[in-house]
Amino acid sequence: MALARAMAVELTVEVPDALITRYPGIESDVVADVLDVVEVESGIHQVTLALAADLAGEDLNRLLNLLLGNCSMMPGVRLVDLHLPDQLLSRFKGPRHGIAGVRELTAIADRPLVATVLKPRGAPVQDLVRVCREFATAGGDLIKDDHNLIDDDLESFRDRVVRCAQAIRESQGDRHVIYLVNLIAPSQQLDARLEIALEAGADGALLAPWVIGLDRVRELTGRWPGVYLGHPSMSGVLTGGASSGIDAHIVHGTLARLAGLDGSVFVNSGGRFPVTRTEGRSIAAALRQPLANLKPAWAVPAGGMRPERLPEMIEDFGRDTMMLMGGALLTAKEGIEACTREIVQQLEERFETAREM
Amino acid sequence: MALARAMAVELTVEVPDALITRYPGIESDVVADVLDVVEVESGIHQVTLALAADLAGEDLNRLLNLLLGNCSMMPGVRLVDLHLPDQLLSRFKGPRHGIAGVRELTAIADRPLVATVLKPRGAPVQDLVRVCREFATAGGDLIKDDHNLIDDDLESFRDRVVRCAQAIRESQGDRHVIYLVNLIAPSQQLDARLEIALEAGADGALLAPWVIGLDRVRELTGRWPGVYLGHPSMSGVLTGGASSGIDAHIVHGTLARLAGLDGSVFVNSGGRFPVTRTEGRSIAAALRQPLANLKPAWAVPAGGMRPERLPEMIEDFGRDTMMLMGGALLTAKEGIEACTREIVQQLEERFETAREM
CATH class of the missing domain: 3.20.20.110 (Ribulose bisphosphate carboxylase, large subunit, C-terminal domain)
Known part of the structure; x- marks a missing residue:
């Protein structure tokens, strides 16, 4: 679905495809992968994107920017679930107590x-x-x-x-x-x-x-x-x-x-x-x-x-x-x-x- | 209108009226004044609140908390206009260039x-x-x-x-x-x-x-x-x-x-x-x-x-x-x-x- 691809690009590189294909590594390493698009209700689609954990770094500024960032300005886009790999989670201390x-x-x-x-x-x-x-x-x-x-x-x-x-x-x-x-x-x-x-x-x-x-x-x-x-x-x-x-x-x-x-x-x-x-x-x-x-x-x-x-x-x-x-x-x-x-x-x-x- | 009063209380003291009346100064100095409630469209009301400038301090953390804060969790509440007194504005440097x-x-x-x-x-x-x-x-x-x-x-x-x-x-x-x-x-x-x-x-x-x-x-x-x-x-x-x-x-x-x-x-x-x-x-x-x-x-x-x-x-x-x-x-x-x-x-x-x- 076009919106899913647009989200995948918007969250990571925010450039036209012509610029993505100029650097083959960008499509594979930086742009999010669209894993799945399912119509869960009439007119409502659940889009599953996979993002490279390294893009999120070790802080929540980068993570927020990556998870919703510019997509917050796309009407109808809501982040409803989130699975974070241990590789990423291990960079955070979490609650002390x-x-x-x-x-x-x-x-x-x-x-x-x-x-x-x-x-x-x-x-x-x-x-x-x-x-x-x-x-x-x-x-x-x-x-x-x-x-x-x-x-x-x-x-x-x-x-x-x-x-x-x-x-x-x-x-x-x-x-x-x-x-x-x-x-x-x-x-x-x-x-x-x-x-x-x-x-x-x-x-x-x-x-x-x-x-x-x-x-x-x-x-x-x-x-x-x-x-x-x-x-x-x-x-x-x-x-x-x-x-x-x-x-x-x-x-x-x-x-x-x-x-x-x-x-x-x-x-x-x-x-x-x-x-x-x-x-x-x-x-x-x-x-x-x-x-x-x-x-x-x-x-x-x-x-x-x-x-x-x-x-x-x-x-x-x-x-x-x-x-x-x-x-x-x-x-x-x-x-x-x-x-x-x-x-x-x-x-x-x-x-x-x-x-x- | 009840919602307007609820917003005025929620943004400032967040306590039942019984506690507000215990301290007469709070109603006059802390709780926002409801200046106006106008039905602008069917079912949509424009509420005008006046907040004490001193509550906003000299930073945007206090201002955000005061302007929307807990009211962000009240469905249907949107901040559509904002008039800031010079007394408050003068505490901010604004753009350098x-x-x-x-x-x-x-x-x-x-x-x-x-x-x-x-x-x-x-x-x-x-x-x-x-x-x-x-x-x-x-x-x-x-x-x-x-x-x-x-x-x-x-x-x-x-x-x-x-x-x-x-x-x-x-x-x-x-x-x-x-x-x-x-x-x-x-x-x-x-x-x-x-x-x-x-x-x-x-x-x-x-x-x-x-x-x-x-x-x-x-x-x-x-x-x-x-x-x-x-x-x-x-x-x-x-x-x-x-x-x-x-x-x-x-x-x-x-x-x-x-x-x-x-x-x-x-x-x-x-x-x-x-x-x-x-x-x-x-x-x-x-x-x-x-x-x-x-x-x-x-x-x-x-x-x-x-x-x-x-x-x-x-x-x-x-x-x-x-x-x-x-x-x-x-x-x-x-x-x-x-x-x-x-x-x-x-x-x-x-x-x-x-x-x-």
Whole structure:
């Protein structure tokens, strides 16, 4: 099919055939091979292209450019599946901690983790500190800054992170509660902010690949030891289309792991965003499936989750899930502490564990 | 309208109303104001939100997160227009050269520039050098690497750029032909590659904001003196939707200038991509319109342009345009040199200029 060949050329050499045939090695080594074209629905064709792994290099800038690049401007072209050879995967470190590493840090062996969010922007720091204290006291496992919680300068960032981290450490008892800062900030400050946060006692960061750059995330996670979760801000432009962009399991699963994220926050069904349970499950599967030596990573369904949705979330995502409750927990009638205790207890009973003390 | 309020909350504080009302300052200072909701077509509403400029900070990571962020995951939400206050714009340097600066560098006062592309990947360096030589000898104005022309390591990159730059300098006579390298490479190498290229005699770089990160582009253009053009790889996920993403004039016009790009390459109608002339014109208008102290930037229509399309391109884009011919020029029957001369001559006649020698 002409479109398949056009895609194969567009993604690799972007020149007329006359120039391709001038160099015989280019057709065989550089231009993608069209392996298959199948009409899967009326008018919808599944095109399978094989690309030389060497073209992708060892970074996600080259990979994105190669996987969708200029084809993003061809209407009706969507990347729906991706098989990466071990030769390519072996060039990526992947998640430093992944599922097992975070379990080790928190000493929670076999139930989902309970996570919450520090917000809203504009609340006094002392109120965020109080959330940290109550959530950690009650047995919560992970606290992250909201992606909209952005401190204007390094000093106010340092001050806030120091106070939040201190409150968590004072309240966590003999457990280790993970604290992740939000890293939406000027590009030239990302490393400095992360260094400040790690020194201040945070465990890592929340990184939004589709805001700050997917390969910039790989660079940060590779350079700074820590726990990292991906945030989906801006990712809807990729995942939202029916006939454009990239499938959610690739965006929040495969590419997130290649970028070194230990888990992916994604909007889940039943919250504020109209997505399907199938999509969420496909993301979780991609986060956990074997991928050469890359560790499996956490599913973090989010976007308006409430305690009463726990049974469905357990059904959809199982054990290796962070149950992230933001607004619902922060506004719980019974208070943050009681609500957190209840969630933890519910998960412990369901997964029949006792916390390892 | 409920959706408008939901967007206003989602982009700023992302918490239930109960938490917003707890802090009176948040509703007035942080949550966006819904200024207007108008049904523009049946079932399609234009929502106008006012956001506090301080939330956007001085970088494009915060701005993107604020402009679309989580709303990218709301189906049917598209950013179609953007008015930025001078207070915000004044925090951005914008293009270093812009239209006037590039005219000064090339000493081409008042006609469109003629540009070409080095490709395909896989061609021997001596063939790329030959393109440089012939194009510069014939009076071409700007040569850029193709966005798919990626050298695996720094040494081969340096070697190729040195040879291409040298060929251009030897052939340009007493003119200055601009040479831009492609910077799709691992995130941690972008600064190093740019430094190497500038030392090797290149004038700047081609940067793909939607691959390497929009604010990463701002960081690079702010740090390294040079001429920079934006490449649209991956941008179709933003611009391609009818009811999602961001309008092309914002992506390739306003945001490109905020990122410090001196011009934007965009796919034009009549080439390989099915876009409209209206879209191209809207991009050019956004590149040139007054925007506080940010310099106007070059329109670079591309994506399969051929010499016979010059009259329409002139009609659509006028004087301050780079006429970028890649494949058509490289495969011209009469040869690169003759084809380049013909294009330059056609533009000189049309704009009644004599080159200033």
